[in-house]
Amino acid sequence: MDFVNVPLLAAAGLVFFSVLAGLFSARIGFSFLLVFLLAGVLAGEDGPGGYQFNDIRLSFWVGNLALAIILLDGGLRTAFSTFRTGLKPASLLASVGVVVCAVITAAAAVLFLGLDWGTALLLGAIVGSTDAAAVFALLTRSGVTLNERVAATLEIESGVNDPMAVYLTLTLIALLGGAGVVASNEGAAWLTIARSFAEQFGWGALMGTATGFAMAWLLRRVAARDTGGGILALLIGAAGLSVFAATGWLGGSGFLAVYLFGLIVANRAAEAVAPTLAAMDGYAWLAQAGMFLLLGLLVTPSNLAESWLPGLAVAAVLIVLARPVAVWVCLWPFRFSAQETWFISWVGLRGAVPIVLALFPLLAGVPQAALLFNVAFVVVLVSLLTQGTTIGWAARKLGVALPDPGNELAVRAVFRDFALDPLLPVEQVCDFYGLPAPAQAGLPLAEWIAVSLRRPPVVGDSVPLGAATLVVRDVRDGRISAVGLGLPD
Secondary structure, three states: OHHHHHHHHHHHHHHHHHHHHHHHHHOOOOOHHHHHHHHHHHHEOOOOOOEOOOOHHHHHHHHHHHHHHHHHHHHHOOOHHHHHHHHHHHHHHHHHHHHHHHHHHHHHHHHHHOOOHHHHHHHHHHOOOOOHHHHHHHHHOOOOEEOHHHHHHHHHHHHHOHHHHHHHHHHHHHHHOOOOOOOOOHHHHHHHHHHHHHHHHHHHHHHHHHHHHHHHHHHHHHHHHOOOHHHHHHHHHHHHHHHHHHHHHOOOOHHHHHHHHHHHHHHHOHHHHHHHHHHHHHHHHHHHHHHHHHHHHHOOHHHHOOOHHHHHHHHHHHHHHHHHHHHHHHHHHHOOOHHHHHHHHHOOOOOHHHHHHOHHHHHHOOOOHHHHHHHHHHHHHHHHHHOOOOHHHHHHHHOOEEOOOOOHHHHHHHHOOEEEOOOOEHHHHHHHHOOOOOOOOOOEHHHHHHHHHOOOOOOOOEEEEOOEEEEEEEEEOOEEEEEEEEOOO
């Protein structure tokens, strides 16, 4: 039985010590996911483990499986109210934002790596999207609570931008000839690209929505039979993976489908889903651990020698230029504050998705595919080391973190000293505190703040009232239900 026991002991021991190291490293802000990735590298052929692993197909299969589970779990934890809050800005970031990021990063690849524009754009597409595993995990463990608009935008963007990155990657591989797809003329090529785009997003949205409603209907009936949360979690997981695979088989985006499936199931059958979330969280962490360990094993650090410095340069351009430009362009119509926009720019986390996407060129036989894989790994490493370890600090520095309810000083600093009735007319407040009356001073405070914001209000929003400041303390059903007032010192 050694052929069973020895590999099992090695794999289980690797996961055990990785999790243990992650628990200690998380206390100092070190990314849990980075620990898994580095553990895989250390166990690989250049590390103390010395294990030679180069099975690209297995890595690709495991990576897709793990991403499907992670996106399913993310969808199950997204409330419709949150989804509505962040849907529009996140959708723009997940489409236009990915393209802008890819193009600017491609320019850096041409400059620092000497790639032709076609291959450079392929690299840009590979690293162009944020990673759901990294965003979901690191936002949860950052130690801060973000305002609803920022948190929703980041989570939904990471959940729905993978389809665009996958589409761009596959399209560019086809145009480069790596997949053996050669159009007879330019017009036919663009027609094929347009049809592929419609199929990816059309089938993804249709399958995710239809199966989500069907599964919610089924759960409401099955859960009534006193079925435990564990077995229901297994049922939901199997259904989600079936949706992912079936959508891909039809030519659609399984990533989009499984996220929408989870979102609809959770919000249409909330009572049935609630007991399963603990088990689903375990599935998601197992998927993340397995995926990052395996991808770490696939990397050979000695092969990074020539691409390390150019990879750092590409990563720097992506983090400090491409991502901020894409975010500012996409969020400008939605009137996010400058602090919120800079924070969302910083939390453009790259994780397993770029490494998984970098396996596509290897499987397709694209020239310089090994270089693309190595650079993608460097980008992920830099992102997790810099952005992943500073989320909490950045949120507090930029003022987008909500205070801990138990910290009275922090609560007063954010929500100010005085609580006002949101139905009180603005002019009465101005008269009482000696403040200049603004336009539309006859409106109630809640309505005047909403008009001034020119966007859906969330807890923590603030607007000036003369020398004073009005702060949204609470929101119920989309309406401001509590207002704070801060007077000048």
